[in-house]
Amino acid sequence: MSEIKILLNNEERIVEVQPYETLLEVLREKLGVISPKCGCDRGDCGACNVLLNGRSVRSCLILAVEVDGQEIITVEGISKDGLSKVQESMIDNNSFQCGFCAPGVIISATELLNNNPHPTREDIKEALSGNLCRCTGYLPILEAVENATKE
Amino acid sequence: MDKLKYVGKPVVRIDGKEKVSGATRFTDDLEYGQNMLYAALVESTEAHALIKSIDTTEAEKYRGVVAVFTGKDFPYKFGLYMKDRYIFAMDRVRFVGEQVAAVVSRDKRIAEKAAKLVKVEYDPLPALFDQMESLKNDAVLIHPDLGEYVHVPWFFPQAKTNIAHWRKTRQGDIEKGFAEADYILEDTYRVPRYAHCPIETHAAVGLCDLSGRLTVWASSQSPHTQRNLFVEALAPLGFTHKDVRVIAPPIGGGFGGKAGVSMEILAAAMATKLRGNPVRVIWSREREFYNTSQRLGVIAKLKIGVKNDGMFTAIDHRLYWDAGASAEYGANVVNAVGLSATGPYRFPNIFIDSVCLYTNLPPCGAYRGFGYSEFMFGLESHINRIATHLKMDPVTLRKKNAIQEGDILAYGVPMNPSGLLKAIDAVEKEIEWSKKVKPIDSNKVIGKGFSLIWKAPAMPPNASSAAFIKFSEDGSLNILVSGMDMGQGFLTVMAQIAAEILTVPVSKIRTENPDTDRNPYEWQTVASHVTWSCGNAVRNAAINARDQIFEIVERACDLPKDELYLKDEKVKCKAKPEFELPLKNFVIDGIQTEDGTFRGGPILGKGIFMPEFTSANSDPETSQGGHPNVHYTVGAAAIILEIDKDTGEMHVKKVVEAIDAGKAINPDLVKGQITGGLLQGLSTVLYEDMRYDEKGKLLNPNFTDYKIPTAKDIPDEIVPIIIEVPQPDGPFGARGVGEHTMIPAAPMVANAIQDALGVRIKTMPITQEKVAMTYLKKKEK
Ligand code: FES
Ligand code: FES
Numbered sequence: 001m002s003e004i005k006i007l008l009n010n011e012e013r014i015v016e017v018q019p020y021e022t023l024l025e026v027l028r029e030k031l032g033v034i035s036p037k038c039g040c041d042r043g044d045c046g047a048c049n050v051l052l053n054g055r056s057v058r059s060c061l062i063l064a065v066e067v068d069g070q071e072i073i074t075v076e077g078i079s080k081d082g083l084s085k086v087q088e089s090m091i092d093n094n095s096f097q098c099g100f101c102a103p104g105v106i107i108s109a110t111e112l113l114n115n116n117p118h119p120t121r122e123d124i125k126e127a128l129s130g131n132l133c134r135c136t137g138y139l140p141i142l143e144a145v146e147n148a149t150k151e
Numbered sequence: 152m153d154k155l156k157y158v159g160k161p162v163v164r165i166d167g168k169e170k171v172s173g174a175t176r177f178t179d180d181l182e183y184g185q186n187m188l189y190a191a192l193v194e195s196t197e198a199h200a201l202i203k204s205i206d207t208t209e210a211e212k213y214r215g216v217v218a219v220f221t222g223k224d225f226p227y228k229f230g231l232y233m234k235d236r237y238i239f240a241m242d243r244v245r246f247v248g249e250q251v252a253a254v255v256s257r258d259k260r261i262a263e264k265a266a267k268l269v270k271v272e273y274d275p276l277p278a279l280f281d282q283m284e285s286l287k288n289d290a291v292l293i294h295p296d297l298g299e300y301v302h303v304p305w306f307f308p309q310a311k312t313n314i315a316h317w318r319k320t321r322q323g324d325i326e327k328g329f330a331e332a333d334y335i336l337e338d339t340y341r342v343p344r345y346a347h348c349p350i351e352t353h354a355a356v357g358l359c360d361l362s363g364r365l366t367v368w369a370s371s372q373s374p375h376t377q378r379n380l381f382v383e384a385l386a387p388l389g390f391t392h393k394d395v396r397v398i399a400p401p402i403g404g405g406f407g408g409k410a411g412v413s414m415e416i417l418a419a420a421m422a423t424k425l426r427g428n429p430v431r432v433i434w435s436r437e438r439e440f441y442n443t444s445q446r447l448g449v450i451a452k453l454k455i456g457v458k459n460d461g462m463f464t465a466i467d468h469r470l471y472w473d474a475g476a477s478a479e480y481g482a483n484v485v486n487a488v489g490l491s492a493t494g495p496y497r498f499p500n501i502f503i504d505s506v507c508l509y510t511n512l513p514p515c516g517a518y519r520g521f522g523y524s525e526f527m528f529g530l531e532s533h534i535n536r537i538a539t540h541l542k543m544d545p546v547t548l549r550k551k552n553a554i555q556e557g558d559i560l561a562y563g564v565p566m567n568p569s570g571l572l573k574a575i576d577a578v579e580k581e582i583e584w585s586k587k588v589k590p591i592d593s594n595k596v597i598g599k600g601f602s603l604i605w606k607a608p609a610m611p612p613n614a615s616s617a618a619f620i621k622f623s624e625d626g627s628l629n630i631l632v633s634g635m636d637m638g639q640g641f642l643t644v645m646a647q648i649a650a651e652i653l654t655v656p657v658s659k660i661r662t663e664n665p666d667t668d669r670n671p672y673e674w675q676t677v678a679s680h681v682t683w684s685c686g687n688a689v690r691n692a693a694i695n696a697r698d699q700i701f702e703i704v705e706r707a708c709d710l711p712k713d714e715l716y717l718k719d720e721k722v723k724c725k726a727k728p729e730f731e732l733p734l735k736n737f738v739i740d741g742i743q744t745e746d747g748t749f750r751g752g753p754i755l756g757k758g759i760f761m762p763e764f765t766s767a768n769s770d771p772e773t774s775q776g777g778h779p780n781v782h783y784t785v786g787a788a789a790i791i792l793e794i795d796k797d798t799g800e801m802h803v804k805k806v807v808e809a810i811d812a813g814k815a816i817n818p819d820l821v822k823g824q825i826t827g828g829l830l831q832g833l834s835t836v837l838y839e840d841m842r843y844d845e846k847g848k849l850l851n852p853n854f855t856d857y858k859i860p861t862a863k864d865i866p867d868e869i870v871p872i873i874i875e876v877p878q879p880d881g882p883f884g885a886r887g888v889g890e891h892t893m894i895p896a897a898p899m900v901a902n903a904i905q906d907a908l909g910v911r912i913k914t915m916p917i918t919q920e921k922v923a924m925t926y927l928k929k930k931e932k
Contacts, residue, residue, distance in 0.1 A: 129862050
């Protein structure tokens with residue numbers, strides 16, 4: 001067991017972790033942060049995406065000990081003070097069906113819009129191509145990201 | 152009727168905010184407390200073998216292990232339509248990956264390590280991986296006791312064979328039909344197995360408290376059916392329906408894979424022997440592929456006779472299904488197809504055999520489309536080939552033979568009202584069917600393909616739905632139902648139906664996923680039937696609540712019931728225009744009369760729905776005499792496909808799909824089904840390719856090797872079209888569309904490839920490699 005300290009959704013958290021525990025496990029099972037989901041546990045689906053120092057990463061592929069001293073943002077953090085524009089746009093657009101992929105998709109979309117406020121359709125596809133969604137056919141998600149950049 | 156205010160409107164999903172804020176709690180997101188137990192499985196390494204011995208001593212001794220279970224602990228059979236499976240394998244294993252034992256610990260890694268210490272010795276038996284092998288007379292028996300299995304009366308398993316069910320449908324005189332034909336086309340089509348791939352894997356947590364109360368939280372499409380099957384299986388342990396409760400949190404995709412009961416029974420059974428501790432069973436992605444259920448594979452031998460003028464004279468459709476190691480659910484897929492394998496066409500003479508075969512591959516069951524995608528691949532391919540032979544436009548040929556209201560279905564009952572011809576016309580126009588599209592790149596060719604859509608819900612004749620509606624003090628309301636919102640938007644649609652009748656805005660209505668203790672009965676959320684069936688129950692509950700409201704107002708205010716109506720959350724009276732009484736004033740507290748006493752009380756609407764015209768009783772040799780299906784939903788679709796002649800790479804430029812929803816309660820959600828279903832269908836034809844080794848082990852149980860589409864793989868353009876020819880017994884005329892949207896994908900791709908390259912591919916999937924190789928072969932000839 002070793003102790004790590006992280007800035008999680010803008011709050012300093014200290015937690016004991018085993019050297020083999022993934023960030024996804026620690027977030028979900030020790031820190032009560034459940035928006036990142038486990039869809040594959042091997043880096044294929046993107047359901048576990050979180051922002052690590054502002055960059056989206058697969059939390060199932062990162063060991064918790066590796067993130068000591070770093071900043072992590074999940075959808076809980078993004079939603080804390082009201083929803084972001086892209087989240088609102090996703091509601092208006094009925095973007096999700098089951099919604100299991102939603103937190104991961106929102107992390108990828110947030111990263112994209114932080115770096116590129118006016119992405120093209122191709123940019124959006126590229127940014128979301130690491131997030132599998134079995135329900136929607138992606139179109140309503142892409143449209144929501146586009147709409148969020150308008151006006 | 153006044154203009155509709157909520158029904159038919161693209162209302163925003165009532166659970167949208169929950170989903171995008173990360174608030175939605177799926178099964179594994181809930182808190183089950185500190186004393187959780189984790190189960191790790193021991194799986195069969197053999198495809199078919201007798202279990203000689205299981206040695207659990209090492210595992211039991213391992214530090215931190217709480218319990219080890221094997222088949223002996225739960226010698227009970229279960230299954231939805233036929234009881235042909237055990238909780239853990241008993242004396243034999245029937246597929247690689249079947250659960251043989253489980254090790255339980257407080258620590259999931261300890262459970263996994265100790266599971267590796269369980270030693271199982273097998274006596275291998277010959278294994279069957281091809282359904283045509285299973286059919287042979289001398290084939291090894293996968294279920295030697297098949298003749299003794301309990302099953303529904305409309306299944307016909309053949310004892311001492313591997314045939315779990317054989318549906319025969321006969322109409323007219325098949326020989327005469329073919330004798331009358333000017334042209335007969337006969338061929339075989341193959342469709343392999345597929346995986347559902349919900350992004351949330353199967354998950355279940357069972358807790359049997361010290362009083363003997365069993366609660367199971369499960370990612371499930373069927374909470375009530377699961378409760379019923381748990382009770383049936385665990386009855387020897389003394390459990391009755393009142394002791395068992397299934398709570399179904401939101402689910403991360405189902406597609407049929409979470410219908411009925413599969414792994415959930417492990418959580419339920421183990422919990423009964425570990426009282427006071429929640430037992431968590433979560434499937435890994437690998438296991439999700441090989442030990443839930445898969446879509447059945449089929450070999451379809453199809454023969455159609457046609458006159459020179461294009462009129463069909465006869466169909467002979469023999470379908471041999473690979474159902475895997477268990478057919479408790481899959482045999483009903485086979486049954487459904489056996490009744491409907493004519494497709495949406497009029498055939499005066501019909502011969503259908505749909506045969507369900509056991510194999511030593513993972514069990515198969517319900518999958519979005521319930522067998523229709525599988526047989527429509529061959530049928531719609533065949534129709535195009537016949538059109539080519541007749542030098543007739545394939546759309547014209549379809550229109551000539553398209554089934555219409557009142558035409559007699561294969562099982563002898565008239566067809567329901569349908570917008571099939573309207574759908575064909577709409578698609579033909581939108582895709583500009585007769586116009587050739589020229590590729591810009593000379594190395595590429597462009598083809599167009601067409602396919603019809605056809606499917607009926609397959610369910611027991613008495614599958615029913617029930618709903619309660621209760622008001623709160625501010626006039627907002629809760630709808631209690633047990634249908635599952637697995638993404639299709641069921642909860643929102645139910646709210647819209649109640650809103651319309653009670654004039655309460657959707658924003659003031661809460662509907663949540665069920666708990667069998669609190670919510671009334673629903674058979675299952677499958678068959679694309681809940682909008683229709685549960686929608687009728689909610690409609691009836693809303694009408695019932697409205698009747699109560701009017702009755703109270705009549706008694707308290709002395710106004711005639713028949714003159715009362717609702718408008719904008721108020722009771723109004725035709726005879727007394729100045730009268731108006733807001734619902735919130737009395738739906739809980741009642742109405743005070745002049746003497747200070749009150750009339751009424753909390754309004755509680757109740758509604759049920761069961762189709763009372765259906766029957767599964769029919770002649771087993773012909774399927775005539777019953778009324779197995781409630782109605783068919785139909786539609787049409789077309790594709791523009793660009794193909795690279797050298798590499799076979801395909802690119803979907805445009806897809807148009809028109810579907811007859813009867814009434815789209817929420818057009819935006821119907822369009823969501825079209826977009827999502829089409830991509831799932833395109834994925835089965837273009838990408839997904841399940842591979843087994845020669846010992847029956849699945850080689851690609853992950854998303855690296857079993858490809859499903861990403862955002863970069865979508866068509867350039869999708870045009871959804873909603874047709875509305877009302878279903879007379881549907882709520883506001885609605886019928887289901889969820890599964891149907893994926894059905895035309897595979898045949899229209901195959902037809903577009905023929906149009907573009909002049910080659911006919913008769914086996915799915917139609918991958919880039921297959922297209923390139925088939926075209927190369929044609930060029931070499
Ligand atoms: S769970 Fe991490 S990528 Fe799928
Ligand atoms: S909405 Fe179900 S996986 Fe994306």
